Amino acid sequence: MESIKRNVLLNPGPSTTTDTVKMAQVVPDICPREKEFANLMKGLREDLVKIVHGDPNEYTSVLFCGSGTINLDVCLNSLLPAGKKVLIVNNGAYSTRAVQIAEYYGLSHIDLRFPINRRPDLAVVEKTLKDDPDVAVVYTTHNETGTGLLNPIRELGDLAHRYGAIFVVDTTSSLAMIPIDVKRDNVDFCMASAQKGIMAMTGLSFVIGKKDEIEKSKEYPKRSYYCNLFRQYDYFEKTGEMNFTPPVQTVYATIQALKEYFAEGEEAKWARHTRVFNAIHRGLDRLGFKDFIPRELQSGLVVAALYPDDPNWDFGKVHDYCYERGFTIYPGKVEKKGMFRLCALGAIDEADIEAFFKVFEEALNVNRIQIPVIYKRNEQ
Numbered sequence: 001m002e003s004i005k006r007n008v009l010l011n012p013g014p015s016t017t018t019d020t021v022k023m024a025q026v027v028p029d030i031c032p033r034e035k036e037f038a039n040l041m042k043g044l045r046e047d048l049v050k051i052v053h054g055d056p057n058e059y060t061s062v063l064f065c066g067s068g069t070i071n072l073d074v075c076l077n078s079l080l081p082a083g084k085k086v087l088i089v090n091n092g093a094y095s096t097r098a099v100q101i102a103e104y105y106g107l108s109h110i111d112l113r114f115p116i117n118r119r120p121d122l123a124v125v126e127k128t129l130k131d132d133p134d135v136a137v138v139y140t141t142h143n144e145t146g147t148g149l150l151n152p153i154r155e156l157g158d159l160a161h162r163y164g165a166i167f168v169v170d171t172t173s174s175l176a177m178i179p180i181d182v183k184r185d186n187v188d189f190c191m192a193s194a195q196k197g198i199m200a201m202t203g204l205s206f207v208i209g210k211k212d213e214i215e216k217s218k219e220y221p222k223r224s225y226y227c228n229l230f231r232q233y234d235y236f237e238k239t240g241e242m243n244f245t246p247p248v249q250t251v252y253a254t255i256q257a258l259k260e261y262f263a264e265g266e267e268a269k270w271a272r273h274t275r276v277f278n279a280i281h282r283g284l285d286r287l288g289f290k291d292f293i294p295r296e297l298q299s300g301l302v303v304a305a306l307y308p309d310d311p312n313w314d315f316g317k318v319h320d321y322c323y324e325r326g327f328t329i330y331p332g333k334v335e336k337k338g339m340f341r342l343c344a345l346g347a348i349d350e351a352d353i354e355a356f357f358k359v360f361e362e363a364l365n366v367n368r369i370q371i372p373v374i375y376k377r378n379e380q
């Protein structure tokens, strides 16, 4: 096998993959309508439910061909009964995306906003549920990838259930990293794409959720043809296949990635991401960078660091210097504040972060950016 250049991706997905996952895509051509391929997808669907410790009699997974946003679209347009409302607990860019989807479909919704640098106020969520008996779906984002804030899903799910609503969580940037147990965490539906926590390739996304709720949704208003959850589920149940052409090579890569996931183990994998996250903080602290949100609110997967006020700071130049040397960092603007993100996703470890910070420090020096970096005002 020829060796493939290894890049360390510190962007919020897609993530660095192993060579074995990359090579798993190179397989003989196959028509995905063959039994052989359907069998592969069956095992894949079962493994996805195992990742979140779902009881296979209660939970199933449904695959879609698309980027992670397809899952948000699918869940929102498919799981809302006629005359009911979705309550979106919104403290970040990804829950805002869910609000936009609700607006596109004209879904009756409540955009319950909280500051992006704080956890939602559970008392306010409860009051909203108490005041509005029409809420049938509570929706939020687990790890708000823009800031790296972790939301309290177990508590929110508990509230949703106490007021008779189902709980849907966007776990795209936490699933297969932060241990999730759908029962314990009160999750009825969660979701992700293959290229983040699972460390496979782009193009395959999946919703994991309660079978009986999917069955019930058969009777709900049909708001999309391609992105209807029941439709895709039903086709899988009857034929073992996706309704339309699956991303064949990504399915092979994902199956390999899942083998590697279970071989590494949930706890060991989370410990590795935590090592990476701590190494990122050590490096940033040493150079004097400030976090956008307090450390105790962080998911352990994404660090959003504020741009320094140094007149020589130029993210593009720093990025390019690192990129040319195999390290990808990611910009982001939140509430008019410039910041960049370093993420602990992917098949990387502490040593990669140490190697990155050597290059990053060089990039600061080459661009005459003062170390430790300077900030004009106190941000926090």
Ligand SMILES: *Cc1c(COP(=O)(O)O)cnc(C)c1O
Residues within 6 Å of the ligand: 012, 013, 067, 068, 069, 070, 094, 141, 143, 144, 145, 170, 171, 172, 173, 193
């Ligand atoms: C990555 C991500 C998505 C999906 O984004 P795509 O660009 O469609 O892959 C959705 N939600 C969260 C929280 C994410 O991090």
